[in-house]
Amino acid sequence: MTQIKHHLTDALLMAYSAGSLPEAFNLTVATHISLCDECRARLGAFDAVGGALLEQAAVPMAQDGLAATMALIRAGGETTRERPAPRNTGVLPAPLRDYIGGDLEAVRWRPIGMGVKQAILPTSKDATARLLYIPAGAAVPDHGHRGTELTLVLQGAFLDETARFGPGDIEVANEEMDHMPVADIGADCICLAATDAPLRFRALMPRLAQPFLRI
Amino acid sequence: MDATSAEAAPALSLAPAARDKARCMTKRVTETDVASTDANKENEDWVACMALIRDAGDEAAFARLFSHFAPRVKGFLMRSGADAALAEEVAQDVMATLWRKSHLFDPARASVATWIFTIARNRRIDVLRRARRPEPEDLPWGPEPEPDQADTMALQQESEQLGRALATLPEKQRVLIEKAYFSDLSHSEIAEQTGLPLGTIKSRIRLALDRLRHAMK
Numbered sequence: 001m002t003q004i005k006h007h008l009t010d011a012l013l014m015a016y017s018a019g020s021l022p023e024a025f026n027l028t029v030a031t032h033i034s035l036c037d038e039c040r041a042r043l044g045a046f047d048a049v050g051g052a053l054l055e056q057a058a059v060p061m062a063q064d065g066l067a068a069t070m071a072l073i074r075a076g077g078e079t080t081r082e083r084p085a086p087r088n089t090g091v092l093p094a095p096l097r098d099y100i101g102g103d104l105e106a107v108r109w110r111p112i113g114m115g116v117k118q119a120i121l122p123t124s125k126d127a128t129a130r131l132l133y134i135p136a137g138a139a140v141p142d143h144g145h146r147g148t149e150l151t152l153v154l155q156g157a158f159l160d161e162t163a164r165f166g167p168g169d170i171e172v173a174n175e176e177m178d179h180m181p182v183a184d185i186g187a188d189c190i191c192l193a194a195t196d197a198p199l200r201f202r203a204l205m206p207r208l209a210q211p212f213l214r215i
Numbered sequence: 216m217d218a219t220s221a222e223a224a225p226a227l228s229l230a231p232a233a234r235d236k237a238r239c240m241t242k243r244v245t246e247t248d249v250a251s252t253d254a255n256k257e258n259e260d261w262v263a264c265m266a267l268i269r270d271a272g273d274e275a276a277f278a279r280l281f282s283h284f285a286p287r288v289k290g291f292l293m294r295s296g297a298d299a300a301l302a303e304e305v306a307q308d309v310m311a312t313l314w315r316k317s318h319l320f321d322p323a324r325a326s327v328a329t330w331i332f333t334i335a336r337n338r339r340i341d342v343l344r345r346a347r348r349p350e351p352e353d354l355p356w357g358p359e360p361e362p363d364q365a366d367t368m369a370l371q372q373e374s375e376q377l378g379r380a381l382a383t384l385p386e387k388q389r390v391l392i393e394k395a396y397f398s399d400l401s402h403s404e405i406a407e408q409t410g411l412p413l414g415t416i417k418s419r420i421r422l423a424l425d426r427l428r429h430a431m432k
Binding site (some may be wrong): 015019043050053057058072073098 | 274277278281282284285286287288289290291293294299302303306307308310311314315324325326328329330331332333335336337339340344346347348349350351352353354374377378381392393395396397409411413414416417418420421424425428
């Protein structure tokens with residue numbers, strides 16, 4: 001595992017554990033956790049809260065509930081006891097590959113100008129998840145946020161006013177933050193970004209293009 | 216897992232069926248005393264039942280887990296907005312999943328209640344919100360069949376302590392946490408101030424993950 005410096009917030013981990021995040025955020029959180037044991041362990045603690053709460057709320061099951069469940073199990077046929085194979089060594093973790101239908105080579109990129117490409121992933125409409133391809137040294141236009149933006153680095157690195165983000169690092173940006181991410185010069189940068197509201201671009205051109213790009 | 220820890224962990228890895236069965240049966244006899252002395256052992260007994268289901272397809276062990284957890288899953292779903300019929304159906308489905316995926320349960324990283332909660336939560340999202348629920352990559356045990364027994368016991372005990380800490384929280388705070396987990400709404404401000412001792416469980420899971428990564432190398 002690479003050394004990850006930028007982690008998920010407690011608020012996001014708890015909301016993911018409780019199941020109250022939009023799908024695009026769930027995807028981003030699940031992808032980061034696949035790369036980050038520190039956040040996986042913190043999530044485990046929040047899941048334990050859910051487990052403790054589960055102990056409280058009992059409602060009697062139907063009389064034949066157990067029998068019906070055993071029938072359900074038997075109808076499911078032979079239970080496989082195989083453990084899942086160890087993770088494949090691709091660039092993208094499993095949750096993301098499930099949305100793309102393969103690793104990076106399966107991504108259907110769309111150019112959005114200045115060498116930057118994106119691929120919007122199919123999630124529910126309450127938030128948007130996209131892969132961003134930023135050539136080494138290129139900048140994403142200066143922008144602010146109307147809601148929350150999560151940016152997870154999958155390859156390469158980017159820098160903005162606050163810090164440098166490398167593979168596995170996640171940046172959590174909110175309404176108070178304006179930034180202009182620039183891809184590090186070492187390699188082209190690939191990120192997974194999730195937003196629950198449109199971004200606010202400072203310059204006119206990106207603002208005009210926004211409706212077409214669905215950013 | 217290295218040789219030393221394998222030696223220190225005989226209960227599950229060397230003679231699983233017999234040992235677990237004994238514990239699971241003893242527990243049934245003393246069910247009425249559970250509240251006092253046996254309370255500490257309850258989570259470990261559920262873990263033993265899981266091993267019986269996984270290793271022997273033991274329906275009696277499943278029946279015990281079902282009678283305790285299925286009504287709780289049903290209650291959880293009803294509090295999340297499902298009607299009784301739907302909650303019953305989903306609770307049965309969750310318990311069937313527990314049977315089918317028993318080999319994926321890792322007691323060094325979760326109590327049985329916690330694991331069932333995660334299955335029920337995912338089904339709630341499927342059914343009530345009709346959205347996919349992306350989950351992190353699975354981290355199976357392998358090639359070693361079992362986590363370290365000492366890690367398992369420690370995690371189970373810490374989960375019980377968390378349950379007690381939750382029960383003794385001030386009413387107002389406990390209700391806030393319940394809302395966050397049951398009502399499917401965003402309550403981001405709660406996370407920073409749960410007032411619960413989550414650090415120990417986190418450290419325990421982190422340790423189990425480190426061992427797992429080491430074993431997978």
